[in-house]
Amino acid sequence: MSRTPHVLPPRWATWLLARWSHPDTREELQGDMFEMYSYWLESLGKRAADRRYALAAIRLMRPFARSKRANDYSETYSFSPAMIQNYFKIAFRNLLKSKTFSAINVLGLALGMACSLMIMLWIRDERAVDAFHANKDQLYRIYMREYFSGKVQGVIWTPGPLADELKKSVPEIEMSTPYSWTIPQTFSVGNKINKQATNWVSGDFFKMFSYKLLQGTPAGALHDKSNIAISRNMAEAFFGSPEAAMGKAIRYDNRKEMTVSAVFENVGPNSSLQFDCLMTWEAYVDDNNWAMHWGNTDPLTFFKLRKDADPAKVEAKMLHLLDKTDRDGDKPYKTQLAMQPFHEYYLNSTIKEAKMDGGRIEYVQLFSFVAVFILLIACINFMNLATARSSRRAKEVGVRKVVGAMRSMLAGQFMGEAFLISVLSVVLAVMLVALLLPAFNSLTSKQMTLPFSEPMFWGAIAGLLVVTGLLAGSYPALFLSSLNPVRILKGALKFDSSSVWVRQGLVVFQFGLSVILIVGMIIIYKQVGFVQNKNLGFDRENLVYFPIEGELFKKFNLLQEQLTQVAGVKQVSHMTANPASNGNGTDGITWPGSDPSAPVRFTPVGIGYNFTKTMNLKMTDGRDFSKDFPTDSSGVIVNETAVKVMGLKDPVGREMKWGNSKVRIVGVLKDFHFQSLHTAIRPLIAYLGAREPQGSVIVRIQAGKTPETLAAIERICRKLNPNVPFTYSFTDQEYARQYQSEQIVGKLAGYFAFLAIFISCLGLFGLAAFTAEQRTKEIGVRKVLGASVTGIVGLLSKDFLKLVVMAIVLASPVAWYIMKQWLQGFAYQIDIEWWMFALAGVIAVLIAVFTISFQSIKAAMVNPVRSLRSE
Incomplete structure (x- = not known):
């Protein structure tokens, strides 16, 4: 019955309808109104038709039409159980329809969550130390x-x-x-x-x-x-x-x-x-x-x-x-x-500037940041993959909007899908943690378990789920729900520069964090290797020590005599401290010219004859203690640092005052480390403790004869000291134990760096897929015109490599600053060199190239006929 009326409706009502109606429905609405006006004109006359047309135009104006439509939807559409069921049905269909993308999404989030959960358990265990005391x-x-x-x-x-x-x-x-x-x-x-x-x-x-x-x-x-x-x-x-x-x-x-x-x-x-x-x-x-x-x-x-x-x-x-x-x-x-x-x-056991500040708390803070960064990288990965698939969901968005779906409902649908993926990821993450926790305990020397019976644990899981769902789903939900249905259904879906910059910025941020972790891993590895292999000034290999206790105090001379007769023993001596660590101190030493207002704290140690030979120490001046010099009972040996502090040019023979006693310098030792490399070499003063041996017996064993020599030493000790079990330690092992925390941190940094770069590559894979999808026809045209696969791969890869290079440039200064602060905890440290950043960059670039090339080659190998027929 539709026909164009010869008499037009009131102009003001038509203008009002065009000016205030919704732009998405304006054209359709005007057509319907003209048809209704024709009907009214034919059946009721012009005056009645004008009146009805004007009233209908006013009723269809915004905000009247919007308010009514919103109310209708809120009651019958948005909160309808059937519609919510439909949301879940669509979400599961989308997961099953794109199995590869869904698996990548779930795996990426699960890995990030699992990493965060394990770090949370470690932090919880660290903070629980001493928390059980009622007072x-x-x-x-x-x-x-x-x-x-x-x-x-x-x-x-x-x-x-x-x-x-x-x-x-x-x-x-x-x-x-x-x-x-x-x-x-x-x-x-x-x-x-x-x-x-x-x-x-x-x-x-x-x-x-x-x-x-x-x-x-x-x-x-x-x-x-x-x-x-x-x-x-x-x-x-x-x-x-x-x-x-x-x-x-x-x-x-x-x-x-x-x-x-x-x-x-x-x-x-x-x-x-x-x-x-x-x-x-x-x-x-x-x-x-x-x-x-x-x-x-x-x-x-x-x-x-x-x-x-x-x-x-x-x-x-x-x-x-x-x-x-x-x-x-x-x-x-x-x-x-x-x-x-x-x-x-x-947690705060380190003294800095005479205050208890630092210690294990620094590692707790460090790993807290790492947990956040890894989870953030995983969420960014989800965002990139979601936007990469946006063109496949665009027509769905367009159709839903045309039939009346509001943006808030679309955003809620996509957020729901993000939470669904987050739930699946949490389940997988808990399973991964349960599987990997024994290995993590072994690495960190802990006895952690998953506290399923604690409400706080489930609260943390729920918090992790909510935070991840919001972080990962917010941007895709807002982005997809904002698409214009007219442009979508006309096939003119284009993405503006702001959305492109957002995705590229996320990739730069991901790889920047990964580069920081890689640089940290390299520097920690080099520093730990440096302190463990540094020349300490004495030979710690094949050096064994055991305590002087029980009958060994009285029978030390006999013990020393019998030990020297063992075939595998090269030298025997003793000292009042531990060869791997000596933290004693005294400031009661003065010398001619010393400043009484600036006392010097010396590290005292009692030693026996042959001490320097047993330890393989070097004398720079004077001599070692000897039985040929009875006056050595009042003699001392100092190290080079002590000589520098005292400002003595010819120290041998000079007298010093130690408390109320006078002592004389008989020799100067070349500096050696008697503490960890966290501490600078301190002034050392060694006195002859042969008359009252105490502390530790030190034995130098011939290389290659360790088992049989230790067995012989144990037999001698058991014979002379039958009521005390024989225990011993290797100096090199005790020395390495001082850097156990650094070794653990280095290994964890390596694992976290690998995990971060892996998840980042998933995000880069998503961006490569998105770009290849957007340039399908361009690739097809180029292939028809003779472009090679190599040329197309290079075309698609160069933009991504720019992002990775940008991440390396931006992350390197940050990594330098963080690791420089970490190295301040060592008195002796490596230099941070350019090649460390170059190596981290090469690793990041190679992994990125491999990831990009996989998707680029796949896109370049597609038949151009299929690409050009895609519409």
């Missing part, structure tokens, strides 16, 4: 700050009497305890002999800390200096059970009978204090009376505050507590006390 917010540790010559240095070891003095001088302190060095000690019950990690504490220890007692009470566990508290393992090893151990005698160091007064549960890995048994501080002082002198430092000191105490006021009270002890006396420096919350002790 953790009231527990603190003491450290000291020494001020001299405008400088300040921090010391964690404290005077032995300090724990008791704190309770006397500061009313807010309820309890306190010293905590000695952990020393393996020998214990025996009948024929059972074993070594246990031993510490000495006060009777307040079990009242302060929440270590579970299986037998005994916190108040009675260490009330007498003949008491000992032992672990479950120790009780079962010596007595069969914790119950059987109570009240029984156990022999300590083959010289003292101790009574078991408590049995505690084995100390778990969530405790920074590790011990097998505890004895009283009074028992320690009986054997080491020097530990109660204010001028000496030995134990750590812990204390517990009252609940109502103000930590700031308490620290102010104890600041000058040492002044009344005359600890510093007339010395040119003053010592002040400071306190640190005990639960921060594990």
Whole structure:
């Protein structure tokens, strides 16, 4: 019945309809209105037709038409259960329709989530250390700050009497305890002999800390200096059970009978204090009376505050507590006390500028950033792949919009699809973590498990799901829902420069993070290799040491004589410290011309004859200690650093004052490292300790004869010292153990770098697929005109390689800064060289080229007839 009316409707109503109607439906609406006007004109007359036309035009104006339509959709379309079911049905169809893209999406997100989950578990485990103590917010540790010559240095070891003095001088302190060095000690019950990690504490220890007692009470566990508290393992090893151990005698160091007064549960890995048994501080002082002198430092000191105490006021009270002890006396420096919350002790154990700042917390922060970066890279990968497939979804968007779908509903649909993929990825990620967690535990020396029974874990999973779904799905949802249906259905889908820049920027960001991780892996690997292979100034290969204990103190000369007769032993000596680490210090040394206002802290060590030969050290001046010179009992040997600090030109023969005694320099040692390379070489002063050997026996073994020589050494020690088990250590292994954290970080950086570059390549694959899809006809035309496959591959690849090169350029300065800060923790470090960045760049470029070439060759090999027929 449609016909064009000879009489036109009111112009103002037609203008109003054209001006205020929705642009997407304007043309269709005007046609329908003209048809209705013709009907009304023929059946009702012009006046009635004009009136109806005008009223209909007003009703169809925005916002009236939009408001009504929105309300209708919100009730019958947007929130319809059938429509929601349809959304899921379409989402699953799209997943199954594009299996490759779906698999890449799910795998990329799953890998990112799995990496983040494992790092979250590691961070959770690190932060859980010492968190189990019921009074953790009231527990603190003491450290000291020494001020001299405008400088300040921090010391964690404290005077032995300090724990008791704190309770006397500061009313807010309820309890306190010293905590000695952990020393393996020998214990025996009948024929059972074993070594246990031993510490000495006060009777307040079990009242302060929440270590579970299986037998005994916190108040009675260490009330007498003949008491000992032992672990479950120790009780079962010596007595069969914790119950059987109570009240029984156990022999300590083959010289003292101790009574078991408590049995505690084995100390778990969530405790920074590790011990097998505890004895009283009074028992320690009986054997080491020097530990109660204010001028000496030995134990750590812990204390517990009252609940109502103000930590700031308490620290102010104890600041000058040492002044009344005359600890510093007339010395040119003053010592002040400071306190640190005990639960921060594990993560913040490094002293920087006389403050507890840094340590394992730096790795916690580092891996937190890595977890975020890896997850972000995975989400960016999802965005790129989603937009790469946008042309395939464009017609669907156009049709939905034409039939009335609003942008918010389309965005919700695509966000729902993103959350569906995120759910699948989370499930796969949890499975991957469960599979890889044993290997991750082995790498990090942890005992982590997936805490399925903890609500916090599921909260973290839900949070990860929401964050990932929003990050990954937001941009594709907004992008696809914004497409113009008219342009889509006309086949004129083009993407503006802003959307192209966004995708390219995401790829640059991805590869930038990957390059930072690759550079970090290279530098950490080189630094760890440097410290492990650096010439320490002595030969640590085939160098074995074991403690002088039990009967070996009295029989040392006989021990040394018998060891030298073993075929595989080259040299034997002893020292008062550990060859792999010596952190002792003394500042009581002066010399003619020394500045009393600027004391120098020397590292003292007692050594035996043949020490320099056994260690393969070099003398730069003077001589070694010798039995031919009886006066060597008052002689000392210093290192080159000590000579420089003292400013002596001809040091040999010069006298020094060590406390109240005069000593004379007999030789100068070439500098060697007696601590880790985190610390610079300090001034060393060695004295002859042959008359009272203590510390460690050092044995140089011939290369290739290690097993039989160690067996012979063990037989000799067991014969001379039958009541003490023989234990030994290799110097090179102990030295390497000092860099265990760096080794773990280096390996993790390598794995994370590989994971980041792999996920980034998935994103690059998506962008290459998107570009090839957009240029299908161009590729077809070029092939028809004679372009080769190589030329087309080069054409498609060059733009992507520009992005990778840009990422390398932008990421290199950031990587340099981050790794420069990390290297500051080493006194001796490698130089950051250009080739490290070049190598990282080459790795990134090669992987990118391989990824791009795969998609480019695939596009270039397509039959041009199919490309040109694609419409």
